[in-house]
Amino acid sequence: MEDEESHPAxxxxxxxxxxxxxxxxxxxGWWRRHYEGSVVQDLVKGLGGVEFGDWIIVFGAxxxxxxxxxxxxxxxxxxxxxxxxxxxRLGLNREGSHIVESLFTSSSHAGWNFGxxxxxxxxxxxxxxxxxxxxxxYQQVFGHPxxxxxxxxxRCFVWALVAAGEVIVDALISxxxxxxxxxxxxxxxxxxxIVTAFFWWGLYFLLRGRDSxxxxxxxxxxxxxxxxxxxxxxxxxxxxxxVSDSHLYGAIGVVFTLVTWFIAMGAVIILGAVVGHTWVxxxxxxxxxxxxxxxxxxxxxxxxxxxxxxxxx
Numbered sequence: 001m002e003d004e005e006s007h008p009a010x011x012x013x014x015x016x017x018x019x020x021x022x023x024x025x026x027x028x029g030w031w032r033r034h035y036e037g038s039v040v041q042d043l044v045k046g047l048g049g050v051e052f053g054d055w056i057i058v059f060g061a062x063x064x065x066x067x068x069x070x071x072x073x074x075x076x077x078x079x080x081x082x083x084x085x086x087x088x089r090l091g092l093n094r095e096g097s098h099i100v101e102s103l104f105t106s107s108s109h110a111g112w113n114f115g116x117x118x119x120x121x122x123x124x125x126x127x128x129x130x131x132x133x134x135x136x137x138y139q140q141v142f143g144h145p146x147x148x149x150x151x152x153x154x155r156c157f158v159w160a161l162v163a164a165g166e167v168i169v170d171a172l173i174s175x176x177x178x179x180x181x182x183x184x185x186x187x188x189x190x191x192x193x194i195v196t197a198f199f200w201w202g203l204y205f206l207l208r209g210r211d212s213x214x215x216x217x218x219x220x221x222x223x224x225x226x227x228x229x230x231x232x233x234x235x236x237x238x239x240x241x242x243v244s245d246s247h248l249y250g251a252i253g254v255v256f257t258l259v260t261w262f263i264a265m266g267a268v269i270i271l272g273a274v275v276g277h278t279w280v281x282x283x284x285x286x287x288x289x290x291x292x293x294x295x296x297x298x299x300x301x302x303x304x305x306x307x308x309x310x311x312x313x
Contacts, residue, residue: 049140055137059266070120070127095239095243128156130160131157162201163198170190195227199220199224204216218279219280221276223268227268230265241257242254
């Protein structure tokens, strides 16, 4: 009786002891303590805030329906081959390259007519829409209001033209470096420099200079690293996948592989922006940078950035 009266918590149940000894404390409690406030949580919030899954699927479909037809059309009008560039970027083997070549082979040269003009206009409009979606993504990630107007449409069109130029320059460099003894190493470094420079400029240009070059560099570098990683992954994955899909589904199977590639490109763009921005924010926090007060009543579109992201410029 004396022990029971002197230690009533042991009879009634000590909540603290009960929590410590609960079966969920071992795994769930450890995960919660290490997850909350971690860089993983920041990245998950960032990707969820910009609807990662939805965005990359829409980007892949838009690329397939707009930019790829434009590239094919312009290549046909210029009497050049688009299949070589696609095969090089996917890292295809000889069989895969032959399949892509047969998909884009035409028995006649394209000429200017009403149908070609309409297709060109529609493809250009779709290309601008893709550039606009990239701009809106960057605005969400970096917490800027949306921009509208014809001047902004022109800005997106210029970005698309420079992107096309980057593809051409990258293809020319890839052909030159591919013949060297250590061609793959130099090719990866060359792609890293070119892609990082392009996205660094693209971030600054699409955001209209509202963030400094220094603050945007981590996002550009992360995008470049992911892009080179995608190229390395593609050289091991897409050759076998493209050949398999071609045998199973015919020509439409090649389109399935291309859509997968375009979706992966969208994932690289969004991951680069979110990872780079998260690194900048966490670095600013560690340096005790001042955080501006946040007015949540405005319904900012960047609610995912609550805590370590919002309010820091």
